[in-house]
Amino acid sequence: MIIATSPLEGARSALPIWTEFMLKAYELHPVRDAARMSFTPPSGIEIVKIDAESLLRATPSCQNTFEEAFVDGTAPATYCPFHPLKITKRFNGHRALAAVAVAQ
Numbered sequence: 019m020i021i022a023t024s025p026l027e028g029a030r031s032a033l034p035i036w037t038e039f040m041l042k043a044y045e046l047h048p049v050r051d052a053a054r055m056s057f058t059p060p061s062g063i064e065i066v067k068i069d070a071e072s073l074l075r076a077t078p079s080c081q082n083t084f085e086e087a088f089v090d091g092t093a094p095a096t097y098c099p100f101h102p103l104k105i106t107k108r109f110n111g112h113r114a115l116a117a118v119a120v121a122q
């Protein structure tokens with residue numbers, strides 16, 4: 019049995035073609051009712067906001083983000099180091115993180 023191997027994977031070969039196809043399709047046939055386009059992920063899938071620069075979990079300070087679907091337990095565990103949160107207040111003696119961007 020011969021198993022063909024290729025340096026191409028789906029994300030680098032088929033995905034760009036599919037993305038271009040869908041962008042053209044939506045350009046020619048715009049979505050009339052965006053609410054009908056909503057999607058409820060199946061169980062075992064979590065949607066996580068990702069920072070586009072670090073490709074890690076976005077913090078509220080991250081400006082360029084996108085949502086990505088992950089199988090439970092496979093999403094990045096660490097948060098974006100480029101746009102960290104700042105510890106600003108104490109509540110009942112405990113430090114709390116606030117969604118304030120640290121000066122770069």
Ligand SMILES: [Zn+2]
Pocket residue numbers: 069071072076077079080081098099100101
């Ligand atoms: Zn970030």
